[in-house]
Amino acid sequence: MTSDFLLAIRQIERERELPPELIQEIVEDALVKAYQQESEGLQSIRVEFDVDSGRLNIYRVREVVEEVRNPALEISLEDAQRVNDEVEVGELVETAATLRNFRRIGIQTVKQLIVQRVRDMERNMQLDRFSDKEGQIITGIVSRITSNGIIVSFDRIDGLLPREERIPGEKPSIGRRLKVLVKEVRRGTKDNEIILSRSDPEFVKKLFSIEVPEIAQGIVQVKEIVREAGYRTKMAVVSTQEKVDPVGACVGYKGSRVKNIVNELNGEKIDIIPWSDEPAQFIAHALSPAQVISVEIFDDHSAEVIVPDNQLSLAIGKQGQNARLANKLTTWKIDILSDTEKERLTQELRVSDLLSKPLESIGLSTRTSNLLAEAGLKYIYDLAKMTEGEVTGLPGIGDKSLEEIKEKMKENGVKLLEEGQAPPQAPESITAERKETPQAAEEASDVEDEASDDEGTSDAVEVSAEEGASAVEED
CATH class of the missing domain: 1.10.150.20 (5' to 3' exonuclease, C-terminal subdomain)
Known part of the structure; x- marks a missing residue:
């Protein structure tokens, strides 16, 4: 093996941080494929490469036969016994291929195969590393914007932030540092991908875990969280210690903690409410920031909520958003009525009963x-x-x-x-x-x-x- 080739292998080993045994496997595999391409697949060979010394041995593998019809794949018993006198017909025998014959192989082909294999190996190693980061928030740099989404670059690997995983209306510029959730590491497809997200409710939950030490320590727990990205998030929290206010811990002094998260989410509204195992109380909290007069629970997992007249639009929210998120957060079907409407319906029911x-x-x-x-x-x-x-x-x-x-x-x-x-x-x-x-x-x-x-x-x-x-x- 030439010294230049060996130096190139050493450089790949250092730059790509690949172990020597993996380099050896890559080189041997590339040389075998290159040799077979040169012979149009008519020869079967085996390559031995010593990554330390750079020594290279190439062997042609042929079947021992009585009469040779295909010299590329067959060898006569007489010639085979010159290599191994114990060999018999039907067995395989290896004979050394001269370096002169090997040098006829296109060096460019070998180089391309090695580079491609190294890239694949390196990407697989990076994917293995990112598999452990699923569900975590990491920071990358926006490198490209494509029709499929935004390409975010990390250390030697890129991730994809698809359109459906972006915050609506957000337009990050190239070069901007961006916090993202590693949602999924996909394998087995044509292009292995790291799928990122900023619209998933888990992204907000993890932001609070970073910003609020009580959540990271398990003192405050996020019981439920629902979100319509770019507009509003509702999060129910509970404390494992009586002296710790879960909502206050998440909001922070003068709202400092929640403000940092709202800024990261480009002004998205966040309702932090105390979780309760009492359905009526939990539903009343879930309709925050609206005030609730009463909550009536029914056996069909539905609830009727009465609010003051001036709170009805707030309880329902723009295009029904607040009520819709409260439904998802509590898993109860919630009907919201103003106190005037409730009084009218009650009167109609009373009159109907009387009539x-x-x-x-x-x-x-x-x-x-x-x-x-x-x-x-x-x-x-x-x-x-x-x-x-x-x-x-x-x-x-x-x-x-x-x-x-x-x-x-x-x-x-x-x-x-x-x-x-x-x-x-x-x-x-x-x-x-x-x-x-x-x-x-x-x-x-x-x-x-x-x-x-x-x-x-x-x-x-x-x-x-x-x-x-x-x-x-x-x-």
Whole structure:
């Protein structure tokens, strides 16, 4: 082996920090491939290279046969026994290849094979080193910006920050130092890659671990973290020591710790909340910075949250972001209502429940109840959808009965329909019942028509009552 070649090998060994045995393997493999390329794959050889002395031995490997048909791969028994007198037909024998024949191989080919193999080996070693850094934050320098993402350079290796792993709106310039999370080291593909991230929630979590000693020491734990990169992060923390405030530890004196992280994230909002194993309390905290009046938990893993009117938009957030992150953080389905809306819904529900009650529940006299029942009215709803004129149009109902009905309905929080007013919505229970019994529904809906068609009868009843000929209007 020439001294120049040996010096080149020594230089590679030093610069690439590769062990001698690996250099030996690389050189031997490159020389074998180069020799085979020169012979168009018609020869099988073995190379021995001593990396210390630079001594090189090349052997042609051929099969022992009775009659040689392919001299490149076969050797006669007679010639083989000159090398090894114990060899037999069918075995392999090695014979030394002259250095003169070897020098016909393209030196450039050998060089290219060695350089490529060294690069592959070096990259694999670097990938091994980065495999231990998965899930950690490291700092690199932006070297290139491609269509696939940003290339970040580290010591002798590059990583890829894909578009989907970047913070939206962030445009780092070439040469800028950039903190990134080593998300994944991919192997087995055409191009082994180190995938980096700045949009992953774990990136924020690791930034806090660096910035907050209590987290690094395990005194404060990050229980849950969710994020919409570039906009808002919600992080739930808990302390393992009673005397340590987990939120205060993360915020720092005058917000110094969290400000450093917000600056790294280009102004992204960060909500740090105390974690709780009590769902209602945890949900209330998760909707920070909005104030919460009450939280009601349901068996289907959902919750209803009531907030002040002026806090509703804050609780929901821009395009529903705050509520969406609270859902993800707590894993509960959260419905948010203002206190006014809740009061309205509660009133509607109370009225619906009241309207679905039987008419006799409001305390009418027996006579009036019987008259209404005979007219086909069964529920309070049936009265509430009628005007005063329609009620007095019912058989036997005059002014005195009307006043009784109005008084009793008022005591129960309902009233008759005013002229031009839309009727109340039928309670679901009544709607369902009348769907099952269409005849009852028709009778109830015909009451108003009968009342309007029977105005003369009503007047006659009232006249007869005044004359004492009938006790229809007597109570």
